Amino acid sequence: MASEVIETQEMIIPAFEKHEESGRKLAIICSKGNLDMAYPGLILGNAALGEGVEVHMFFTFWGFEMITKGRMEHLKFVPVGNPATHMPQALMPMPGMTAMATKMMKKSIADLDVPEVPEFLDLITASGGHLWACQMSADMNHVTIDDLYDGVEGIINAGAFIELTEGAQVIFI
Amino acid sequence: MPTTTISGREVSVDDEGFMTEYDQWDETLAAALAAAIEIEMTDEHWRVIHFLRDDFKVQGETPTIRRITNTGGFDTKQMFVLFPKKPAKKMAYIAGLPKPHGCV
Numbered sequence: 231m232a233s234e235v236i237e238t239q240e241m242i243i244p245a246f247e248k249h250e251e252s253g254r255k256l257a258i259i260c261s262k263g264n265l266d267m268a269y270p271g272l273i274l275g276n277a278a279l280g281e282g283v284e285v286h287m288f289f290t291f292w293g294f295e296m297i298t299k300g301r302m303e304h305l306k307f308v309p310v311g312n313p314a315t316h317m318p319q320a321l322m323p324m325p326g327m328t329a330m331a332t333k334m335m336k337k338s339i340a341d342l343d344v345p346e347v348p349e350f351l352d353l354i355t356a357s358g359g360h361l362w363a364c365q366m367s368a369d370m371n372h373v374t375i376d377d378l379y380d381g382v383e384g385i386i387n388a389g390a391f392i393e394l395t396e397g398a399q400v401i402f403i
Numbered sequence: 404m405p406t407t408t409i410s411g412r413e414v415s416v417d418d419e420g421f422m423t424e425y426d427q428w429d430e431t432l433a434a435a436l437a438a439a440i441e442i443e444m445t446d447e448h449w450r451v452i453h454f455l456r457d458d459f460k461v462q463g464e465t466p467t468i469r470r471i472t473n474t475g476g477f478d479t480k481q482m483f484v485l486f487p488k489k490p491a492k493k494m495a496y497i498a499g500l501p502k503p504h505g506c507v
Binding site for chain 1: 405407408409416418419420421439440467468469470472478479480483487488489490491492493496505506507
């Protein structure tokens with residue numbers, strides 16, 4: 231559709247190109263397997279992709295829970311030893327508390343229209359994010375690429391990850 | 404709130420240049436906004452923009468990429484092709500809507 235003459239001098243145009251020109255790059259290292267520790271990385275990674283930032287996520291140690299088929303949809307929130315729940319700590323180790331706390335947290339997340347882990351990874355990969363699994367963790371757990379979420383591009387060692395994230399800002403979770 | 408002149412018309416915008424009055428928008432303005440950020444509108448672009456407008460009217464907020472995918476039935480990858488690098492913000496800008504404010 232042909233547009234009319236734009237009076238560019240007077241038009242306020244958002245600075246969309248800022249990050250595109252800077253070539254900004256983000257490396258997010260996910261090392262935890264709890265539900266509540268999975269989300270910070272996913273949310274930041276997805277937000278960065280939406281801003282045109284190149285994103286590489288590296289899953290290591292317990293972070294494998296986030297990308298292992300059959301486990302990634304069952305992450306748990308463990309309230310034991312977490313004073314931020316504002317619940318009596320003596321009750322937290324009781325049977326059923328983790329399941330209840332997990333259920334409540336999942337509901338709060340869903341109420342905000344935020345996806346569960348597998349769908350979140352779908353969103354991140356569709357947005358151009360790169361997912362990598364840690365070689366040492368895979369060896370420790372006897373896991374191969376077939377056991378992992380399909381969007382994981384490869385199992386690589388720490389050196390390879392450092393190499394491909396040259397110049398990136400790093401977030402360790 | 405500043406105003407700016409787009410296609411020879413005075414429109415209300417915020418400090419960044421996003422339109423603030425839903426009813427001031429039309430396709431001629433949208434094409435001018437798109438041109439300003441170097442996007443050439445195709446039928447596919449228009450379908451997305453109209454979904455955003457319709458959804459905003461009902462929901463009262465700009466849909467996120469996830470909503471555009473799940474509710475609108477558009478492909479996430481394709482959104483990054485049509486509106487490169489910053490799809491959510493670019494499509495909101497062209498649709499004359501505020502930036503989406505959800506985190507996801």
